[in-house]
Structure formats: structure tokens, C-alpha cells
Amino acid sequence: MIDYQTCKQWSFGEVRHRYGETDCMLYALAVGLGADPGSPGELRYTYEKDLLVVPTMATVIGAPGAWWRDPRTGADGSKLVHGEQRLRLFKPLPPAGTLIAVNRVRSLTDKGPGKGAIGVVTRDIRDAQSGEMIAEGMNVSVLRGDGGFSAADGRSDPAPTPLPPMPDTPFDCSVELATLPQAALLYRLTGDMNPLHADLEFAARAGFARPILHGLCTYGMACHALLRTYLDFEAARLRSLAVRFTAPVFPGDVLTFEFWRGADRGSIRFRARCDARKATVLDHGAAEID
Secondary structure, three states: OOOOHHHHHOOOEEEEEEEHHHHHHHHHHHHOOOOOOOOOOHHHOOOOOOOOOOOOHHHHHHOOOOOHHHHOOOOOOOOOOOOEEEEOOOOOOOOEEEEEEEEEEEEEOOOOOOOOEEEEEEEEEOOOOOOOOOEEEEEEEEEEEOOHHHHOOOOOOOOOOOOOOOOOOOOOOEEEEEOOOHHHHHHHHOOOHHHOOOOOOHHHHOOOOOOOOHHEEEEEEHHHHHHHOOOOHHHOOOOOOEEEHHHHOOOOOEEEEEEEOOOOOOOOEEEEEEHHEEEEEEEEEEEEEO
């Protein structure tokens, strides 16, 4: 069971993350950009000439790794799922450089015995030289095996503010993006080497017929869809992106992203479906754009 005090005081230390143009292009290819090599917009992310960086690459910078599986947390890491991802952007990521990431456990919420718990980790990303804030991320994990942890000392934090409900009107537009059969093998090279995304036997033990795609890859695809649909492939126009993960994606799936644009024109709501499996894989999506 979760050790509240140990987790809330967990020290991740500063992470210095050095990367270059090749890393940026690899990330872009992993989330589906470059499928049309003749597209000038896609080439801005997949060719080194005047290279731009996909904003959601911030989610792979300074990640704390599988720290929930450390026995000192007391958590049942085998029952952890990625519930939500949120990201706020202050400046575009440079195509090469060194960034400093600082992770913190923001909250631990006990939903009750048999109902699981919610853990929220935030990450500040700054430029190593100037100290300027680049991005702020928030990872919401659902710890399905740790409900009732507050019985030990009565400590439990308020749950994170829920993402807004989806509109009840027809969507304004949609875009289809196909994933490659090797998408998970490609995305894991950006840093998440969990065997769930590559190893057939490991995936079977987890209850899947085959390896699944990383949730953060699907999240990056949502950014790709926004760049294509609303932003004219201008990365600097994306201000924030938040989403709830609602079903797994398998490499080779074709996803349909459905968008609603707010009356202020700067807010976008979205979800993503896999029609072949009749599954909504991303929901409660919310983005802010310039």
C-alpha cells in the first residue's frame, strides 16, 4: 500500500537532458509526422532544414522513469495505468540544447478501499543556461491496487481538477491518422523502454493479445492532428494540451480525431476513436491555441 509520506517527499533530483536535431526528428516520426514526405508542413519536423520541434516532445524530457515500482513507494506498480496527461507550453522547444527538468509529487488521493488511488506528478522544464521556463507537465496516474492507503494516517490530498466535459453538439471537423505496425518499436526509442510495448509474452501476461502503443505516443498524435488541422504546422501557436486516456491503442490502428472549436477560437476540445474496434481511446481532450 502507498506510503503517503515517503511518496510526497520523494526526491527525483534535477534531470539534465541533452538532445539534438536527430532526437527531435525521431520523436516527430514516432508520432506519425513524415507519412507524407512531400508535405512542407511535415518536413518542418522531420528534416533538419529550419527544424521545428513537436511541442509534446516535452513529455519525454526529464521523465522520472518507473519510480512507482520502487518498493519504497509501497505502491502496486503492476496495477498502475496512465490516466491523464496535461502540458502547458511557455516557449517553443529548441531543436537542440540542454534543459533542466524537476519532477515533484503534487498530490496523492485515496478513492477508498477497492477503488484505487490517484497520484499526480508535475514537471517543470527550464532552459539550462537562461533558466527560462519552457514547459510544465502533469502526469495523472491511476493506482488501481492502492485504494485505502489513508487508513494508516488519515492523509489524502484533494483530487486534481477534472477535465471539462465534452460538448454535446456535433464535432466541427475530423482528421484520420494511421499508426505504423512498428509504431511502438519506434516510439520506445524516445525513452520509454517498457517491454509492454515490444515483448509478446510480456503483453500477454498483462492481458493483451499483442504489445500496445504508448499512451504518450497517442498523446503526441493528438498534437500532430492539431498541428495539421488548426495550427498550419506552427508549433509556437500551441499553448496547452490535456487529455484522458480511455482505451489502449494497438500499432497499426487508424485513429479518427474529432474536434470542436470554442466560440473564442482559441480553445479546442477533442477526442480520438478507433472505429475498427469501436473504441474511444482519448477523451475529454482540451487544447489552447493562439
